Amino acid sequence: MKRIGMLTSGGDCQALNAAMRGVVKTLDNSNNRENVEIYGFLDGYRGLIYGKFQMLTGRDFSGILTKGGTILGTSRTPFKTIKDPDENGLNKVEAMKQNYHKLQLDCLVILGGNGTHKTANLLRQEGLNVVTLPKTIDNDLWGTDMTFGFQSAVDIATDAIDYIHTTAASHARVFIVEVMGHKVGWLTLNAGMAGGADIILIPEIPYDINKVVEKIEERNRRGSRFTIIAVAEGAISKEDAKLSKKEYKKKQEKNPYPSVSYELAAAIQKKTGKEVRVTVPGHMQRGGSPCPYDRVFASRLGAEAGKLIMDGQYGFMVGYRNREVVRVPLEDVAGKLKEVSPDASIVQEAKLLGISFGN
Numbered sequence: 001m002k003r004i005g006m007l008t009s010g011g012d013c014q015a016l017n018a019a020m021r022g023v024v025k026t027l028d029n030s031n032n033r034e035n036v037e038i039y040g041f042l043d044g045y046r047g048l049i050y051g052k053f054q055m056l057t058g059r060d061f062s063g064i065l066t067k068g069g070t071i072l073g074t075s076r077t078p079f080k081t082i083k084d085p086d087e088n089g090l091n092k093v094e095a096m097k098q099n100y101h102k103l104q105l106d107c108l109v110i111l112g113g114n115g116t117h118k119t120a121n122l123l124r125q126e127g128l129n130v131v132t133l134p135k136t137i138d139n140d141l142w143g144t145d146m147t148f149g150f151q152s153a154v155d156i157a158t159d160a161i162d163y164i165h166t167t168a169a170s171h172a173r174v175f176i177v178e179v180m181g182h183k184v185g186w187l188t189l190n191a192g193m194a195g196g197a198d199i200i201l202i203p204e205i206p207y208d209i210n211k212v213v214e215k216i217e218e219r220n221r222r223g224s225r226f227t228i229i230a231v232a233e234g235a236i237s238k239e240d241a242k243l244s245k246k247e248y249k250k251k252q253e254k255n256p257y258p259s260v261s262y263e264l265a266a267a268i269q270k271k272t273g274k275e276v277r278v279t280v281p282g283h284m285q286r287g288g289s290p291c292p293y294d295r296v297f298a299s300r301l302g303a304e305a306g307k308l309i310m311d312g313q314y315g316f317m318v319g320y321r322n323r324e325v326v327r328v329p330l331e332d333v334a335g336k337l338k339e340v341s342p343d344a345s346i347v348q349e350a351k352l353l354g355i356s357f358g359n
């Protein structure tokens, strides 16, 4: 008998259900199908800490390939405070270990992004068997070329830019579309290129407002009446990038703008006299049905996770490198961020196409 605990943690994204279905289908198709019990922990690590779970069967995972969100629910349980006692003095790490052992689990299948992987690695260090799957629209997990959720979010952010295009052209305005992605620019770069943005601003390439304005004016001189700027929510100016973390935080406390896009819009309007509008698609980018690519991708990763469990191989994230599904040791993944390199070929190609990065 194999007893498997499963949980989804951190921000949701498309294809979480597809990935879990992939794991369970693979186990169900194995010779030992009667000998598998699945404990679905509710709302991420919280379920494991407080012993909140549901016993699930293969049937619970049927019909969810196309369903957005996560059937297990999720929550953010920051790694930063995971070792701190909760408000009632409970040791959260010990509680997770105790629940794991009380249920006599053979392993945990954990689906999550960066923070989730730090905690998953801690649980591994504490002696629990863990297999993880890389989810996030940000695509910022180390050790895998791609995370599921990313491609679906690229599609949605691209749609947003496409819609804005027609209005921008009609009104001869500058339009900023703010794209999620946390501290990295993968989503903005891909959606920006797919949507034909003229300027793409990402955290890894700090921008100079004068270069942004130069590009808008150059477009005007060439007869283009409008400009589309795809801005990552984590984009940062050259001046701000020079500040220490502390100085930047202090500056942000006094910042009257709700996000970098609004600050940028005010600066562009002041320097060019042009009308500037901001669109923030926000959490829409994580919502709805996974795109076909993500359904296939998450199912493939889920199948490999199922195989790892059948083989009793633990301590790995199932990742994707050079178009192959791979097993990546958890200790190599935890705590590292996969950023866009300013020298990456995609950035160089975007520049060849005339896209400005405002630098």
Ligand code: F6P
Binding pocket: 011, 076, 113, 136, 137, 138, 180, 181, 182, 233, 286
């Ligand atoms: O990590 C996914 C993500 O959507 C980021 O792109 C974004 O910065 C963050 O989560 C938003 O978090 P929350 O859902 O907690 O507002």
